[in-house]
Amino acid sequence: MQNVQLKVEGMSCGHCVTSIEKALTELGASGKVDLASKKVAVQYDESKLSINAIKEAIEDQGYDVK
DSSP, X not given: OEEEEEEEESOOSHHXXXXXXXXXXXXXXXXXXXXXXXXXXXXXXXXXXXXXXXXXXXXXXXXXXX
16 A cells, blocks of 8 residues: 655635545545645555546546645
């Protein structure tokens, strides 16, 4: 399993947390959103998912991954 922390702009509320965590779960990854630091800690299997797919899933929810 791979662990990565992504900086995500545009998150401001509980709905943001839910939408990002749900999108990651649907991909087969797990994520923990920290609104205060604007970061998402993601755990995923690098043999099944790429970091680009994870970033794309977050961006598809309307957020900007830095």
